[in-house]
Amino acid sequence: MKRHVLIFGLVGGLLIATLQYTQYRFVVIEHSVELYSALVAVLFSAFGIWLGLRITRRRETIVVREVLVPATGGGAAPGAAFVPDVATQQRLGVTARELEILALIASGLSNREMAAQLFVSENTVKTHCARVFGKLGEARRTQAVQRGKEMGLLP
Amino acid sequence: MKRHVLIFGLVGGLLIATLQYTQYRFVVIEHSVELYSALVAVLFSAFGIWLGLRITRRRETIVVREVLVPATGGGAAPGAAFVPDVATQQRLGVTARELEILALIASGLSNREMAAQLFVSENTVKTHCARVFGKLGEARRTQAVQRGKEMGLLP
DNA sequence: TGGAAAATCATCCGAAAGGGTGACGACAAG
């Protein structure tokens, strides 16, 4: 990355120098700034395109297809029921109810559905959501679910 | 593509006009061409990078490589990169772009963030969302993610 | 080279989600 910045600087400097030089040649010509501008624009657009391609080189996404031997079955709960990371949970101050809400969020329920399932009001669900979002440091339910999985709070 | 050329022309023309205007302001200042040049360089470099990213987001060449794994059933498959179930994907008619969107949804991004990351408009992201939701038979993003995981479209 | 598929973008509108705040009751601990 530093190399690109360096190249950028070099090209810029070179161009400035070139302009300095050409300025003396065309100093008598009026309205030559537009010419310079166009030149610089085209040049640096090309450079930008090159740079954009360079720094975002298409990494070949090699997809490794797993052919599972029919054993435990990877996806769902493999035998033993999931055990949330109690240490992490207590460290974050996540209560049991909030974790329950988070799990329901992860299963894709809406606030209304959660409220119906837990026999509480939708507002309560929203409060729990807000609390657990705050404790996880996330703002959206999808993010919170992702975070919960990373931290061992969710299967 | 034509639109990009058009945008290029517009930006260029706008800049030329701006320079024309500012030239009268700084006409008394010597050596201001360097300033113009630097301005134009930075501006069009950014534009070029954007354009380069924009017009070259070609379909990533997916190389499917089948590998036998012992089916440990662990959570995050170590080592092996993930593996969308191509059969399921094609059966549902989920395009690569839509699957990409679904993966970003699963990682917790909002539509706006996805749009910024993919260099498309938020509306486009929403369209992709709606399509993939329809194909998965779900209505909410959390549900769609859950479904995608169950069906092997997501890790 | 023409058409199908896919991707892109847009607009309108309603629903859902989220932030902030305040409040009330239960319950355990001091």
Add this chain to the structure above:
DNA sequence: CTTGTCGTCACCCTTTCGGATGATTTTCCA
């Protein structure tokens, strides 16, 4: 008895999401 925590509920407001629909452009294949 006071205090703190937790669960519960409510209100208002803004943001985000999702559905429906139409249009244009790009890509790809026959």
